[in-house]
Amino acid sequence: MLQQPIFEDEPSSQIWLQGSSLEADSNILVSLTSAGEVRSVFISNQGVQEIVAAQLVDAAPEPQGVATQQKYVRVKKVMSFSGYALAISLMVFAGLSFTGNVKARIVLTGSMAPAISTGDVIVTMPITRKAPQVDDVIAYQAKRFNGENVAVFSHRIIGGDIENGFIVKGDANKSPDPQKPKADDILGVVFFVIPFIGNLLTPKALFLLVPSFFGIWLILDAMRNVE
Template identity: 40%
Template sequence: MSRVIFDSDDVGQMRVEGSSKHRDSRALITISSPSGQRSVVVTPTDIYEAKSKDYVQAPPERITPKNQATKKRIAITFSFIGYFMIAVLGSFVVLSAAGLMQARVVLTGSMSPTINSGDIVILNPSNSVVVKKDDIVTYTGRRFDGTAVGSFTHRIVGGNTESGFILKGDGNINPDTQRVKRTDVVGKVVFVLPYIGQFLTPKSLFTLIPFIFILWLVIDRIKND
């Protein structure tokens, strides 16, 4: 007895011949090609489509179908991004705890286009760095009575340590009113992370957390498939 088990353009026609003396016998036949993988279970009376992973574990040397290779690349990419972010965040936590680095979210566009609202600036603390003209620094802004009002990140355009620094935002027409003392300089900007600060607002986090959860489910499904 001869029966057709596969008949397609990419693999051609494949047939199975013979019969079995055992009514409950089963044979799993799997064929892989660049277009994908197909498996059938052959019984004495029937042939039906199946998934080979439900019956056996595929050997590593078998050709990986195209769709599974794509899923694998996607999973590896997301894993790499995840490990990279963990490494960056872990390094930042360690450096911050050691007092070697600080981070601030920029809230205005006064330094545009160099630094925009929503960017995160990475600071080298002022006690470990020399600041000079053209450096971008974060300083503590004060009222005339000396009361602190907030932090500002602007560029040094003049002045010195003795008389105080003159600072100005790249996007502002006029320099800042305050003459900034060296003790008010929080740190020097050494790196800018664009846009990330926009995701740190309560509204953005409310949207981002469900998105991360859904993304995790998708990655988990890809791994299972």
């Protein structure tokens, strides 16, 4: 007869086991309920140990394919949310662009690195809505000395004023631009930069992206149909 307290904090709780000893692989789980509280002990040839009974209960295995289906559902939700967010953003941007409130341009050189890199997209606002100031980055129409248009530059204002012309300079350039853009030359003030996305809008990148998106769609469709 083996007599031993069940719980160390309650010496009066006793357990009796009939027999001289337990087999080497014998295990007993005892659960007691009192006033809505459940306490359990695990009895083995190593002694008595209080445990949480749920720790010894194995969860039922998931049916084959359930985990894959759940992953697909999560991926689908993320992609759906991303798609809706992108669609709404494009609609808002299209509306603002149509009204002339904002314009987007792809940066083709690294003259403004590291603040703005090649392939970034800058979003500008007309000077009628945002007055250019020193330290702002502006997009302006660069011209030759004979007045012929050359290209659109996006450089930072480091001095001057809108009446006499701003002194502008690329952050990565050693000297200011020879032209001092005035109000008629300024196409907008940069207020937002989208990194890298311009690299995906070239014909070569689009040629690679379209098949990639189609491939992703096929993979997701295959995951959805897993039995």
